[in-house]
Amino acid sequence: MKYSRIKQPVALICALPMVLFSAQIEAGSDTSIDLEATIGFDDNVTRAEKNKDIEYAGFIEVIGTGSHMLYIDKIGLLSAKAILGVTNVSRFNGLSHVTAGGALNYTFGFWKGFRAPWFATEVSYEIKEFNSGLRDSDIFRANFNMGMHLDDKTNLLTGFNYNKRESDGTAFDTTDRSFFINLDWTFVKRQTIYLTYKIQQGDTFSLASSLTDVRVITASKAIEQDDVFKDKLAYRLDATVQFITLGYNMAKNLDTSFDFSARYLESDADDVDLQYEGLTLRATYFHRFSL
Secondary structure (H helix, E strand, O other): OOOOOOOOOHHHHOOHHHHHHHHHHHHOOOEEEEEEEEEEEEOOOOOOOOHHHOOOEEEEEEEEEEEEEEEEOOOEEEEEEEEEEEEEEOOOHHHOEEEEEEEEEEEEOOOOOOOOOEEEEEEEEEEEEEOOOOOOEEEEEEEEEEEEEOOOOEEEEEEEEEEEEEEOOOOOOEEEEEEEEEEEEEEEOOEEEEEEEEEEEEEEEEEEOOOOOHHHHHHOOEEEEOOOOOOOEEEEEEEEEEEEEEEEEEEOOOOEEEEEEEEEEEEEEOOOOOEEEEEEEEEEEEEEEEO
16 A cells, blocks of 8 residues: 545545555554544535425534554454544534544455455444434444455445434434445546445435425324424435445545545435435545554
8 A cells, every 4th residue: 555545435434444454564553543634515414305494504524533453364454443523513503513432343355466355344333412412323333345456546345334323312313224336546646536326225314394295294204393403393214315426535645635525415215205415525634643
């Protein structure tokens, strides 16, 4: 690994253990601390269908991740991670939150060679404390990923994820499963373009100032008065959500990189005609400290 290519989108965060694996072997360090600082914009924080219910917001996020190598053998690496993050959301203070959690990851490969695939499995647990009581959550995640070099400029990453969120409210209790595929293309040394497609099946929530469609009310698993957008109702439905992320990453060296991405999502409810869209823009600075 010649330089750092850590990136913020979900598919690429899943690549972190393999990047850490390479970096730790190269640097001879069992422990590292990653710092990410992001400024971003979300054009639909309410995940609403109707224009009158759609709200936008900017955000600033700082996340620190400590990783320690617990065990290494001929085929893989077992590592533990601790995560602490703070997110400040403009316009709607109730969406601001603190995140704390931990994870265990095993990254491994059975074959050697440039194009040999590698695999990773990870379980994690996070607590999110919002300025909104309803959104305070315990989140459990499990994922399995596979990555490989297609050629000297192109990498493939794909995987399955399971997420379960238990909140203090009912509309924000969600369980979902997803599949993603990501392609990286290093078109110039230390400069990479990436494209990620993700499809998610399971619970999603949306907000509306009123619910008048009987079909939506019947299909909803939970409905409650929101405590951030006090004039709106929060409700939860089964839905299929598709995400497309396009990004650009510029690595300054092994430890530092800059990342810019745009993520578009489209959610379609399974049992009723209801759809919403959203666009999130992010600019991230990343730095790794090896201890």
